[in-house]
Amino acid sequence: HFGTGTATLLPSMADAGGDVIGLDWRIPLDRAWAEVGDDRGVQGNLDPAVLLAPWERIESETRAILARAGGRPGHVFNLGHGVPPNADPAVLGRLTEFVHEATVEARV
Numbered sequence: 001h002f003g004t005g006t007a008t009l010l011p012s013m014a015d016a017g018g019d020v021i022g023l024d025w026r027i028p029l030d031r032a033w034a035e036v037g038d039d040r041g042v043q044g045n046l047d048p049a050v051l052l053a054p055w056e057r058i059e060s061e062t063r064a065i066l067a068r069a070g071g072r073p074g075h076v077f078n079l080g081h082g083v084p085p086n087a088d089p090a091v092l093g094r095l096t097e098f099v100h101e102a103t104v105e106a107r108v
Helices: 006-014 029-036 048-052 055-069 089-108
Strands: 020-022 042-043
Touching: 006 029, 029 042, 029 055, 042 055, 048 055, 048 089, 055 089
Parallel strands: 020 042
Antiparallel strands: none
């Protein structure tokens, strides 16, 4: 299940039976897991607008999300909604590489 602005609906989304609940950028991962239960995966939740910021900000926001996930299974890093049409595809590639490298480092 996925929606934006659905923080108050997370328990209902979990009750509807989703194995993975998509999150927008407005809710911290720890709060989302508390709402949907530890037995569910969560996907998200970088603010898509951050893609338009300097790389240092993108990296900082991404590190914060990965830290909140704490390496636990069931987290799929993603944007909290769609890609802005004016986002640079090279930034998306760099972000993907960064997340892959950071999560591999966390497992070692």
